[in-house]
Amino acid sequence: MRNFAIALAAATLVLGAGAGAVSAGEYEITVDRVGIDTGDFTRTGVGFNGASPGPVLRFREGEDVTIRVTNNLTESTSIHWHGLILPYQQDGVPGISYPGIPAGETFTYRFPIVQSGTYWFHSHTGFQEPDGAYGAIVIEPKEPEPYAWDREYVVQLADAHPHSGNRIMRNLKMMPDYYNRKQRTLFDFLGDAEDKGFGAALSDRKAWGDMRMMPTDIEDLQGFTPLINGKGPAQNWTGLFSPGERVRLRFINSSAMTYFDIRIPGLEMTVVQADGNEVQPVVVDEFRIAVAETFDVIVEPKDDRAYTIFAESMGRTAYGRGTLAPREGMASEVPALRQAPLLTMADMGMAHGEHGGMDGDMAHAAMGHEPPKPEAVDHSKMDHSAMGHDAPKPEAMDQSKMDHAAMGHDAPKPEAMDDSEMDHAAMGHGESEPLRGPDPFYAPGSGLKPEAADGGRFLSYADLKARAPLYPHRPATREIELELTGNMERYTWSINGVKYADAEPIRLQYGERVRFKFVNTTMMTHPMHLHGMWSILDNGSGEWNPIKHVISVAPGTTVYMETEVDAPGQWAFHCHLSYHADAGMFRKVIVEGGPPEEAADLAERERG
């Protein structure tokens, strides 16, 4: 059966090559049933051009592309170009951009490439993406990038699961802890009692039991095999280098549900791009990549030896592993998984981890189980200066004792970075760890706050500064508050307490600059993804706030992003955890106004 699948895949590839007499800027993609072999298990899934992952699409900034997508499945499909700025009819979300691509049919995408960097594409239909329908996009810039490298690799991560997406969703709805095999047991309790005393252990258990929540709800889908470029840890994807070369790694997290902490023991990584956009280079030992994010890093392996690329899942239930090596077949030591973290009361939105005397009902109010707030609260009548737009800061920052120098408010100006020979000291690596304040993107006392494995530097959102502002910096014209809500026991996920099926679209006006306030009242981390327009993360860097397409919001935190509303049409806006999005943490965004022909087209579409 598997051989058949492979033969079929090969045949598809040959056919693809046969039809390959395409001119520049034209691409053919087929959507196929494929076999997936992770080294731990094999299954059938969905792929592109006969394989999962699909091809790496290489575009050039400024070109117009034509992409013919042929659906060889027996069900409908779609392709969404994640992070690309394009006309909304080309965005590839069924029910929002277009009806999808029916079985056996071909849809032709046409759009200009107006950006550069690392992105990816995936099906936006059902659970085809978790089932394997994803691929990478690399866009060469018009102007050369301000750093040099000798070779590059796409490092695309995924979390392949032996169960199909449909089955996983059904199991989660039936039993939300179906896949959680890291729950607190009798033995954990006995261990806690030994460590901190029986009374303390018991009151801790009681506090969680009162909330009917689990400190282990970090990865609600376990049992997956992390893949790097389609290869499981044992299959060891390998990228070659010659000692002394500079190697650019384009990390893409195409997982359905899994955040990864990435390190390459023995190598420092210079982060140069986040979500396809240039950032002021920052040297780190480790970084966390949220679901659907991309990070480009440059490494310089000097020794004639192998280096392990180690991608540890945030819940420490599995790891992805690849190798950089001078020659094929080499390997380096694979680190052990670190101890699994536990959520704290801080992650529940209880300040400072205090849970003594906490009332269960209070907890629920804080967790967003209270009646829904009105959608898209319009704060446009608020006094903007009073709102602090002159010096915007994430709310969590105000509470922390941050060192502003360490936060990079004196960050080097982009012009200073222009020479391709980077000076590591100038990039702030000389900054010693104790100078950095607490990470404002985790609740103070959070159990999820990452630390570098060897005591080195862990990338924070606060470290990301745009190399050059993409938009003139201006105050937001209004604020929209979005509470990220859910009920783990029912496995329902929503925004402002309302799931997608029951929600009105969020309406934006072309030309405004909207400030989104995410308040995470759930116990899980949500990577929020707005299609079609950039998400400017407010990390306190003002006009150098980084430009992203995914904003990860940790539990118990409030995070702001701003969007220049410059793309008319209707767009998807959702949590990128597949099962959260499907359960309802999803919104349609309608951008009204704009160029007349676009507005007319949108009006037409709204009439149906």
Next chain:
Amino acid sequence: MHRFWKRLAGALIPAALAASAAEAEPLIWGIQVEQAEYRIGEGSDVAAWDFDVLAGSDELKVVWRSEGEYATGEEAFETLENQLRLQTPVTDFFDAVAGVRLDTPKGPDRIHGVIGLHGLTRQWFEVDADLFVSDHPSFRFEVEYEGLITNRIVFVPSIEFDLPFTDDAATGQGAFGPTLEVGGRISYDLVDRLVSPYVGVHYERKFGETADLARADGEEAGAVFFVIGTRFMF
């Protein structure tokens, strides 16, 4: 009321009709067999089961609940009841339940209306409280707890309390004579959470008028069983 029927339709018409990932409200369905077991006691052995088959949406589920005890010695059903229940959330952790229950063991058949609550209390106790409305009304309260010894070995203590409000001599129920069932089962997740075989003990005891009726029938008021069985979930 309009919303209710919309929900009902939404619950019963599969999501396959919906066009997109974004809009699909997937049909939730599954089979949960809490008990499928053989009880070995001093008197007659008993084969027993307790399962839910459910389908619907977040807002409304239809549940077929079946419970039965078959005495292998007598070759007769001691209890055999089937319920068709509608279940809808009323709080974060509790669902309201309404439906019908049909009893068809040995002896006369009985039909009841059901109203109840089903949910999770603080400290993770799973609770069913049902009022059965008929000529022979009764109340039932069930509590179950899943205690994790390890992440695969689970100890499940349970209590079931049945209280008839009227005499029903034909089915052996005396007014306000409760029946109590207490169990303790240790299971092992053998295949995923699909199949979890267990062993345990099961104790049943009748009180008051109900106990008197049993004794008059030549039965014991109480009995202890060793049980072997499996949980099943799909």
